[in-house]
Amino acid sequence: MHLSGSITALATPFSADGSLDLAAWERLLEKQVEAGSRAVVVAGSTGEAAALSDEEYGLLLREAVRIVAGRIGVIAGTGLSSTAKTIAQTRRAAALGAEAALVVTPPYVRPTQAGLVAHYRAVAEQGGLPVILYNVPPRTGVDLLPETVAELVVLPGVIGLKEAVAAPARWQALAPLAGPGFALLSGDDPSFVAAMEAGAAGVVSVASNLVPASFVRITADLAAGRVAEARARDAVLRPLYDFLGGAPNPIPLKALLDAQGLGCGLRLPLLPLPPAETGPLPALLDLIERAEAEARSARRAA
Numbered sequence: 001m002h003l004s005g006s007i008t009a010l011a012t013p014f015s016a017d018g019s020l021d022l023a024a025w026e027r028l029l030e031k032q033v034e035a036g037s038r039a040v041v042v043a044g045s046t047g048e049a050a051a052l053s054d055e056e057y058g059l060l061l062r063e064a065v066r067i068v069a070g071r072i073g074v075i076a077g078t079g080l081s082s083t084a085k086t087i088a089q090t091r092r093a094a095a096l097g098a099e100a101a102l103v104v105t106p107p108y109v110r111p112t113q114a115g116l117v118a119h120y121r122a123v124a125e126q127g128g129l130p131v132i133l134y135n136v137p138p139r140t141g142v143d144l145l146p147e148t149v150a151e152l153v154v155l156p157g158v159i160g161l162k163e164a165v166a167a168p169a170r171w172q173a174l175a176p177l178a179g180p181g182f183a184l185l186s187g188d189d190p191s192f193v194a195a196m197e198a199g200a201a202g203v204v205s206v207a208s209n210l211v212p213a214s215f216v217r218i219t220a221d222l223a224a225g226r227v228a229e230a231r232a233r234d235a236v237l238r239p240l241y242d243f244l245g246g247a248p249n250p251i252p253l254k255a256l257l258d259a260q261g262l263g264c265g266l267r268l269p270l271l272p273l274p275p276a277e278t279g280p281l282p283a284l285l286d287l288i289e290r291a292e293a294e295a296r297s298a299r300r301a302a
Contacts, residue, residue, distance in 0.1 A: 001073050001100045001130060003160045003183035004201040005038040005223070006215035008208040009046040011250050012060060013263025020056055022063060024263045028209070029067045035212035036299070038202065039073030040064065041102050045139060046206050046250045049077050051267035058096060065097035078127070079104035079134060083119045090127030101127060102162060102204070104134040105142045113148045124157035131157055136164040136187060146173035153182050160184065162204045166191035175199035190241045193234045196222045206249055207240055210256055210288050213295035236291055243280055247273060259285055 010032075013024035032040050042064045043049040043057050052060070064074050076093035078101040080086045090101045103123055105116060124131045133152060135144040143165070152158050163174060164187035171184075171194075178184045178199050185202050186195035192203040196219065208215040214233060221230035244252045254266050255273040259281055265272055 001039070001075075001159065003038075003100075003132065003185060005219045006036075006208055006212065007039045007041065007073075007075070007185065007202060007204045008032050008037050008212060008215075009041040009044045009204050009206055010064075011209050011253055011257055011263070012043070012047040012052065013257065014265055014267065016264045018265070018267065020059065021263050022059075024261075025060065025063060026067050028257075028262055029064060032208075032212050033068055033071050035296075036216040037072055037208065037212050039075055039099075040068070041075045041077055041204060042098070044077035044102055045104070045136070046209075046253065047077065048250065048267055048270070051270075058092070061093060061096045061098060073099050075100045075102050075132065076129075077102050077104070078123075078129075079106065081106045081109050083122050086119070086123050087126045090123055090129050090131075094128040098129060100132055100159065101129040102132045102134050104136065105140045105144050107140040107142075110141050113145060116142070116144055116148055117151050120152050120158065121155055124155050127157075129157075130159040132159060132185070133161040134164075134187065135161065138164075146170065146177070149174065150177055153177050153179075158182065160201075162187040163195070163200075164188050166195070168194070168198065171195055171198035171200070190238075190245065193218065193222065193230055197227065206253055207237065207244055209253060210240065210260075211237060211291055211295070213299065214291045217295040217298055233291070233295070236287070239280070239287060240284055243284055247277070255281060256284060256288070 013021040015021040042061050076098035078089040078093050137143040160183040162185045166188045183201040185204050186192035186200045187204050189205055189207045218230045218233050257263050
């Protein structure tokens with residue numbers, strides 16, 4: 001899998017009774033294909049993976065592979081707190097048709113840097129899928145440091161890093177590690193343009209659930225050196241980023257998707273956005289519609 005451009009960390013849509021909404025799932029996937037997204041992540045943190053049963057995980061992944069039918073890539077979220085369980089989940093994802101595994105640093109257990117190297121080596125050697133490292137310290141309690149990433153780059157089967165630390169110094173340290181077999185990906189929507197200017201090949205995005213055509217266009221602009229155009233389109237989306245960052249992901253995202261008729265609610269312990277905080281929804285839905293129409297028009301004209 002060639003990691004670049006816009007990759008969407010998909011939300012998991014639920015029905016009013018709390019079951020999976022597979023009709024909405026198909027619409028979400030087709031929306032990504034139509035927009036030209038490079039790939040989707042199934043059952044990551046945005047997809048509420050921790051709240052899915054084993055059967056639901058398998059169903060979502062199997063349906064994603066069936067629906068996209070090779071038109072875009074399918075990446076499975078497989079990272080768990082135990083190395084043995086992560087390997088088993090990665091093998092299962094491979095059997096279900098995923099093309100790569102997004103493996104978050106083991107949450108809660110707080111391994112050392114040496115422990116992280118041993119963990120990822122084992123998953124890469126035994127999981128049966130190419131591995132994308134995923135670093136998001138506020139969620140996991142551990143930071144995969146650039147010097148540790150440098151040890152992992154040389155391992156066969158480790159193909160990329162999704163980095164959610166937005167600090168410029170982090171990207172300066174990571175940039176020399178990028179190469180033909182190892183791609184850097186931003187995991188932070190508000191700073192992904194700066195990350196791509198610093199050497200990232202693309203982004204794994206939450207906002208692109210809502211504005212996939214816009215993210216495809218921005219990443220294409222950056223790849224082509226049209227930095228001013230990319231920055232301008234990114235600036236238009238700032239109110240959306242602010243809203244999505246105003247409560248734990250995917251709570252605000254689900255509010256907007258629900259308003260679009262793509263699913264209904266979240267699973268405990270996550271609660272829907274309080275009514276007092278839904279005031280921006282109409283303006284944001286209008287922003288989304290206008291930004292996507294402009295991005296589609298620009299794509300047709302290109």
